[in-house]
Amino acid sequence: MAIKEGIRTGGRSARVQQSVHAAVRTLLQEQDRASLTVPQIAARAGVTPSTIYRRWGELAALLADVAVERVLPDVAPLDTGELRADLRAWTEQYLDEITSEPGRNLMRDVLSSACPGYCTHILRGQLQVILDRAQARGEALPDIERLLDLLVAPTVYRTLFAEAPPTLEQLYCLLDLALPG
Known part of the structure; x- marks a missing residue:
């Protein structure tokens, strides 16, 4: 579940979220969180950076969303x-x-x-x-x-x-x- 409310579950939206979350988790295993960038995450997830910005608004919100999902x-x-x-x-x-x-x-x-x-x-x-x-x-x-x-x-x-x-x-x-x- 993304932090941003009102996101349609299932379909393309769910696949994008899953792909982006997986990219963040993988990149965090490979490098320090301070060096993460939206373009890196987008490239790993197979989406454009604008997709990430449109959905999460900023890198901090994306990292929070991934972290929250881990502790739910x-x-x-x-x-x-x-x-x-x-x-x-x-x-x-x-x-x-x-x-x-x-x-x-x-x-x-x-x-x-x-x-x-x-x-x-x-x-x-x-x-x-x-x-x-x-x-x-x-x-x-x-x-x-x-x-x-x-x-x-x-x-x-x-x-x-x-x-x-x-x-x-x-x-x-x-x-x-x-x-x-």
Whole structure:
């Protein structure tokens, strides 16, 4: 799924996206990301640079789109049968993903693109799955924005700007603050 909304799925559009994404992934294995150019990617993908600019607008948005596709979850968040345990498992997975080199690159690419809210949309969706299950079990729910503020924001900030990312124990303490009662 491209970051740009409203792109028709299937057909030529899907083939172009798949080809361009594959070209980016291959080129990133061969060279440093700082040396990537739209003409290189277009040549490798068999499209014109204008196709890439028309669809993604800029290199940063394309790199963000490729990075986001890599980290989109393949499965729903773990269902342990209890909200706190579900959120702890999700927090652990999120910390592992975001502090990895691909995760750091994803954050940099998304922040430099015109679509920084796209990751928040994905994270809200994951958290909503967890909260919907907890609600069906009759558990008291925290606000999604509170979870984003207390779990995601410190993880992103400390991963990008602090000397070290947060520890899992620090995030568990923040999770305790986020949960009702």
